[in-house]
Amino acid sequence: EAQVTQNPRYLITVTGKKLTVTCSQNMNHEYMSWYRQDPGLGLRQIYYSMNVEVTDKGDVPEGYKVSRKEKRNFPLILESPSPNQTSLYFCASSQVFRETQYFGPGTRLLVL
Amino acid sequence: SQQGEEDPQALSIQEGENATMNCSYKTSINNLQWYRQNSGRGLVHLILIRSNEREKHSGRLRVTLDTSKKSSSLLITASRAADTASYFCATDAGSNYQLIWGAGTKLIIKP
Numbered sequence: 001e002a003q004v005t006q007n008p009r010y011l012i013t014v015t016g017k018k019l020t021v022t023c024s025q026n027m028n029h030e031y032m033s034w035y036r037q038d039p040g041l042g043l044r045q046i047y048y049s050m051n052v053e054v055t056d057k058g059d060v061p062e063g064y065k066v067s068r069k070e071k072r073n074f075p076l077i078l079e080s081p082s083p084n085q086t087s088l089y090f091c092a093s094s095q096v097f098r099e100t101q102y103f104g105p106g107t108r109l110l111v112l
Numbered sequence: 113s114q115q116g117e118e119d120p121q122a123l124s125i126q127e128g129e130n131a132t133m134n135c136s137y138k139t140s141i142n143n144l145q146w147y148r149q150n151s152g153r154g155l156v157h158l159i160l161i162r163s164n165e166r167e168k169h170s171g172r173l174r175v176t177l178d179t180s181k182k183s184s185s186l187l188i189t190a191s192r193a194a195d196t197a198s199y200f201c202a203t204d205a206g207s208n209y210q211l212i213w214g215a216g217t218k219l220i221i222k223p
Contacts, residue, residue: 004154043155043200043213058210090154098204098211099143103154 002027006091006104013081014112021076021107023091029102031094032074033058034066036087037106043090049074050097081111118201118214126222131188133217135201136181142204144177144184149198149216158186158199188219196221 004025013019025032033048035058045058049068063085065077074093078085091104118135125131135144143162147155159175161168161184168175174187188195198216205212 040215042215045210048210088152092155100145100157100160101147101155101202101211103156105154106152108152 002102004091004093004102004104006089006107008107009105010108012110012112015082016080019078019081019109021078021089021091021109023074023076023104024072025074025091025093025102026072027093027095027102028071029093029095030071031097032068033092033101034064034074034076035090035092036060037090038087046076046089081109083111085109086111118199118217120217121215122218122220124220124222125191127191127193129191131191131195131219131221132185133199133219134183134185135214136183137201137203137205137212138182139205140179144204145202145211146173146175146184146186147200147202149200151197155200191219191221193221193223195219 007022030051034046035043037043044060046060046064047058047066049055052068052071055066055068068074089107092101094101143160145160146158148158149155159168159170161175161177172189177184198218200216201214202211
């Protein structure tokens with residue numbers, strides 16, 4: 001089944017404790033993105049990747065890191081999480097640039 | 113960054129009625145997409161309409177695009193309880209290789 005998977009789905013952590021949210025897609029897509037979704041603010045792009053080893057900042061990259069060492073994986077790293085990073089995070093992939101996006105199920109993060 | 117705008121922000125209708133929501137954007141586009149999100153879950157792609165298309169159908173969904181008015185509408189006919197969700201439009205009008213997302217229309221279908 002074609003899908004984007006994210007782990008963990010739910011995470012409660014404390015300020016400053018490094019964490020990684022994994023994202024994997026099995027559709028051989030070139031393009032992958034990370035978004036955060038906050039009430040009233042809609043979807044905001046954090047980082048995107050156009051291919052292996054090619055990543056760039058989106059709208060709200062501060063406090064986040066990404067890497068794309070393999071085509072299928074695009075982990076999101078929060079090196080020192082803060083409470084303002086409490087949010088719902090989505091990974092997405094697409095075969096054609098800026099066309100149909102396939103979203104993961106989301107990771108709900110709470111930073112205390 | 114600029115955002116598409118959906119209206120209404122919320123819409124509540126009876127099951128069986130038609131639901132219409134609109135999306136406006138600010139600069140020229142190559143395509144516009146509609147997505148559905150059930151509460152707290154991942155977004156699901158519904159329809160992509162290109163700038164040279166005026167109307168597109170998929171099952172009970174009908175999307176129109178008016179590039180002169182920089183707007184699109186999504187019509188859901190014969191609504192069902194399962195259509196209760198938030199609906200988002202996204203355009204490729206963004207800079208820095210981004211999709212620009214609207215804030216969404218929350219649709220509630222009353223039984």
